[in-house]
Amino acid sequence: MKTERQIEIIEVALELISEKGIQGLTIKNLSKKIGITEPAIYRHYDSKTDILIAILDSFSKNTQQIFNNELNNSDSAIEKIEHLFTKHFAAFSAKPSLVSVIFSEEIFRNEPVLIEKISEVIRRNDNMLISILTSGQENNELRTDISAQHLSTIVMGTLRLFVKKSRFLESSKSLPEEGKLLVESIKRIIIKE
Amino acid sequence: MKTERQIEIIEVALELISEKGIQGLTIKNLSKKIGITEPAIYRHYDSKTDILIAILDSFSKNTQQIFNNELNNSDSAIEKIEHLFTKHFAAFSAKPSLVSVIFSEEIFRNEPVLIEKISEVIRRNDNMLISILTSGQENNELRTDISAQHLSTIVMGTLRLFVKKSRFLESSKSLPEEGKLLVESIKRIIIKE
DNA sequence: TGGAAGTTAGTTAGTATTCACTAACTTTGT
DNA sequence: ACAAAGTTAGTGAATACTAACTAACTTCCA
Known part of the structure; x- marks a missing residue:
């Protein structure tokens, strides 16, 4: 099962890709848009690739x-x-x-x-x-x-x-x-x- | 008009995108595949964006x-x-x-x-x-x-x-x-x- | 025709910035 | 009290791009 934050991460990641392309999907952009710091992302997904796999x-x-x-x-x-x-x-x-x-x-x-x-x-x-x-x-x-x-x-x-x-x-x-x-x-x- | 090298650059860039996606198109990968150094690319195109525009x-x-x-x-x-x-x-x-x-x-x-x-x-x-x-x-x-x-x-x-x-x-x-x-x-x- | 001057296309070495990711510590909610 | 979820501060590697230099051609003209 996915936590709320995990769902939020893949939704925001999707928005970033949609707006700026795959090159716009960086951990920095992702964390900024969510309103947390970069390392906090890694509490929810082990790697960037794992986020793409989840999508x-x-x-x-x-x-x-x-x-x-x-x-x-x-x-x-x-x-x-x-x-x-x-x-x-x-x-x-x-x-x-x-x-x-x-x-x-x-x-x-x-x-x-x-x-x-x-x-x-x-x-x-x-x-x-x-x-x-x-x-x-x-x-x-x-x-x-x-x-x-x-x-x-x-x-x-x-x-x-x-x-x-x-x-x-x-x-x-x-x-x-x-x-x-x-x-x-x-x-x-x-x-x- | 485009020089031979300029044509080669956009052809190889196309191959890189096709193989590895847009994230595979880096000046390093491009120059390596052509067989010249990175700065040599800039003798033919002012920037990476200019290469994409040419494509x-x-x-x-x-x-x-x-x-x-x-x-x-x-x-x-x-x-x-x-x-x-x-x-x-x-x-x-x-x-x-x-x-x-x-x-x-x-x-x-x-x-x-x-x-x-x-x-x-x-x-x-x-x-x-x-x-x-x-x-x-x-x-x-x-x-x-x-x-x-x-x-x-x-x-x-x-x-x-x-x-x-x-x-x-x-x-x-x-x-x-x-x-x-x-x-x-x-x-x-x-x-x- | 031959040498000076300029051009083209490459090199090595290096820049600042951004990248994904980590270690160690702190806050927060139950 | 403890685990989950955040923080600060940093890592090495990769990124696009630049500075300075050079070898090899071409052009030009005395």
Whole structure:
């Protein structure tokens, strides 16, 4: 279990990465933003790498939970995909730093242990989305002229770029509002006519 | 114009970022990999930030050229999109470090001048792709039940995630080979029935 | 044409600053 | 009273960058 301070540390670390990139995440910046001294950080995590690992584990848990909820309910595939988008948009609205870092795996390139963790998360999420799409094809809900693998890349790629764009280009509408429209387009694209 | 050494520096810098992330790009690593001493780097670029700016400018020129070639020829929109993908796959095969960093804007978060440059590149490429798609819709080539803005996010998002996946998950087929199949799926999705 | 002057691209040695992290001590809450 | 969570003061290593010097070319012109 994580203590309050541990949770605060990974949340603030996430904010720092979101604002200044991975180079902005230093123990000094982290402690200053929290309001304690540098050595105090080490009462809660043994090393900086351990903090990054905790961030990735938190991602991993979060996304796995989202996918599991969708896999184990009785909704149609279309509804599952819709929830997937909606939940990501809600999470991004609530905590912009989180989702914007989730989709930036290149940030965690410098430590082999982090690359391994990231690769596993990508692989697992990909497989879960593919299994949702495959069962949608089997139910005659989704188009079958395109493989579930390709549909997965299209759906997830669209979601990711949409979120990233919203970080770099500001829009008049809110993210969930504009996202809702995009989901309609995605549904129209994958549905069986 | 860039000297040979300047080109070498940005190429090696790109390799370092690709291998170890932005934190792997240090003047020491850079000079060691090139085979000169650290101060020699400063004969060719005034600062590390200038090297990053040069990388982004090179991206900017490259992608603008690709888009311009496509905009100003007489191909159909479908063919233009197909070329867009093919050229990216070819570039990635030839120099994996380049394309994998192009699509990782979060790497350049720490300097405001870099964020500004990145945002401009994203915005410009987005507009060019939208104009290709819009003219395809006007020619009755592409489906019109989905806005060119959404089609653009779908097409570019798919391309980007596909390239990123190929970096983290290894596949049996080659990138251009597997990419060709993906392009067929994308075409099937955006074409007017 | 040959030597002086300047340029280019490198070197060695060193700067101040920042980095992650530690030892030893103090405060705080139960 | 004791453990958890903080502090001050410091470590060595790494960071971007600079100063001063040099070898090897190029340019220029008497």
